[in-house]
Amino acid sequence: xxxxxxxxxxxxxxxxxxxxxxxxxxxxxxxxxxxxxxxxxxxxxxxxxxxxxxxxxxxxxxxxxxxxxxxxxxxxxxxxxxxxxxxxxxxxxxxxxxxxxxxxxxxxxxxxxxxxxxxxxxxxxxxxxxxxxxxxxxxxxxxxxxxxxxxxxxxxxxxxxxxxxxxxxxxxxxxxxxxxxxxxxxxxxxxxxxxxxxxxxxxxxxxxxxxxxxxxxxxxxxxxxxxxxxxxxxxxxxxxxxxxxxxxxxxxxxxxxxxxxxxxxxxxxxxxxxxxxxxxxxxxxxxxxxxxxxxxxxxxxxxxxxxxxxxxxxxxxxxxxxxxxxxxxxxxxxxxxxxxxxxxxxxxxxxxxxxxxxxxxxxxxxxxxxxxxxxxx
Numbered sequence: 385x386x387x388x389x390x391x392x393x394x395x396x397x398x399x400x401x402x403x404x405x406x407x408x409x410x411x412x413x414x415x416x417x418x419x420x421x422x423x424x425x426x427x428x429x430x431x432x433x434x435x436x437x438x439x440x441x442x443x444x445x446x447x448x449x450x451x452x453x454x455x456x457x458x459x460x461x462x463x464x465x466x467x468x469x470x471x472x473x474x475x476x477x478x479x480x481x482x483x484x485x486x487x488x489x490x491x492x493x494x495x496x497x498x499x500x501x502x503x504x505x506x507x508x509x510x511x512x513x514x515x516x517x518x519x520x521x522x523x524x525x526x527x528x529x530x531x532x533x534x535x536x537x538x539x540x541x542x543x544x545x546x547x548x549x550x551x552x553x554x555x556x557x558x559x560x561x562x563x564x565x566x567x568x569x570x571x572x573x574x575x576x577x578x579x580x581x582x583x584x585x586x587x588x589x590x591x592x593x594x595x596x597x598x599x600x601x602x603x604x605x606x607x608x609x610x611x612x613x614x615x616x617x618x619x620x621x622x623x624x625x626x627x628x629x630x631x632x633x634x635x636x637x638x639x640x641x642x643x644x645x646x647x648x649x650x651x652x653x654x655x656x657x658x659x660x661x662x663x664x665x666x667x668x669x670x671x672x673x674x675x676x677x678x679x680x681x682x683x684x685x686x687x688x689x690x691x692x693x694x695x696x697x698x699x700x701x702x703x704x705x706x707x708x709x710x711x712x713x714x715x716x717x718x719x720x721x722x723x724x725x726x727x728x729x730x731x732x733x734x735x736x737x738x739x740x741x742x743x744x745x746x747x748x749x750x751x752x753x754x755x756x757x758x759x760x761x
Contacts, residue, residue: 397423404429507700508692511543512610513672514665516561519605520675521657523563527603531585533578534567534599540676543608554591554602559703561605569597607705616689617669619647625667630654633663651685660685 392403397420404424407414415432416424520541529536545551545562567582569575579594586592592601617625623639626649631637635654641647649670654660664672664685671690677683695703 504696504698506694506696507611508613508694509609509700510612510690510692511608511671511673513667513670513687514661515606515610516541516543516608516672517657517661517664517675519561519608520563521661523603523605527563527565527589527601529565529567529601531567531578531582531599533570533573534582535570536679537566537568537598538564538676538678539566540564540674541605542674543672545602550600550602557590557602557604561608563603563605565601567599607703609700609703609705612690612692616691619689622649622667622669622689626651626670629663629667633659646691647689649685649687649689651687653682654685655683657683 400416400420401423404414404416404420414429416429418431421429421431523541524539529539541561541563543561544559545557545564546559547564550564551558569578575597582594582599583592586594586599586601589601590603593599619639626637630651633655636652638650638652639647640650654663660683664670669690670687672685672687674686675683676686
């Protein structure tokens with residue numbers, strides 16, 4: 385029977401046991417008198433003293449009392465309501481903290497000012513191949529590459545210096561026309577002795593280093609850029625011009641296409657530098673980027689179809705070139721040598737006058753050990 389407080393009492397043992405079995409599946413908290421604990425197994429059931437029950441339950445003697453727990457749905461509802469409340473509170477705090485950003489979204493954005501056109505003069509420039517060859521030859525005359533006890537490994541004149549290793553060592557030369565020479569110690573020579581010899585002979589270069597049987601030196605060259613309005617030529621047109629000028633002179637010519645789709649030209653053994661100045665200068669549309677020679681000799685020219693770039697006056701000055709502004713006096717824009725690289729003691733062409741020889745005489749430093757009189761220059 386049902387008691388006043390909602391509990392139930394049973395007057396039969398079988399009915400009580402059956403009620404217990406049903407209650408086990410509902411998540412109820414179970415209490416039983418000692419007389420039923422043995423039949424029910426006692427697992428998860430708390431004993432209860434019949435004397436503690438009300439008068440009706442006490443008269444029944446073998447009664448069982450069941451105290452119900454909250455239904456599972458009600459138990460889950462309380463934590464969910466608490467979580468919703470916390471989330472709502474957090475959202476309100478976030479909205480308050482971000483109120484300025486939210487208000488800015490509702491307002492119209494401020495107008496972006498139009499870029500102001502620069503009044504700095506610009507020039508379309510490309511590398512003058514004849515000027516590059518002449519500057520390279522002059523740099524070799526001013527800085528003879530012959531070292532007693534050392535063999536020339538490579539000589540390179542680049543229109544825009546970009547050596548991955550040395551550009552970081554001498555960043556003031558990056559992008560400028562530069563002569564780079566490398567040597568290695570010849571067999572049969574003591575490094576301790578020849579290192580001091582090389583250091584003395586390379587003291588007139590802009591930068592040099594001798595270590596571990598190897599040496600390198602750098603010297604800036606005269607500017608090699610020129611103003612141009614020439615559009616890049618067609619490959620077939622350029623190839624005919626190169627073949628006509630250099631192919632008949634016995635040079636080996638090759639063409640290759642790079643990953644970017646641009647063409648490059650390689651010209652091997654075109655002859656000595658004085659002769660190349662005239663040959664290359666007559667090829668319209670060819671832009672030389674570098675010339676080099678290895679240990680065995682023979683020059684190699686690297687070039688491409690002319691691709692002028694537009695540079696501002698400040699960029700040209702950073703490369704050692706200044707541009708005369710035509711607005712100043714009405715004269716056309718021309719490229720002239722800029723101030724030499726600080727610290728090399730040379731004029732605009734990169735030249736250093738020496739007291740022990742006449743400029744351009746072809747003599748080696750300190751009188752010699754020079755294998756050739758002009759080393760192909």
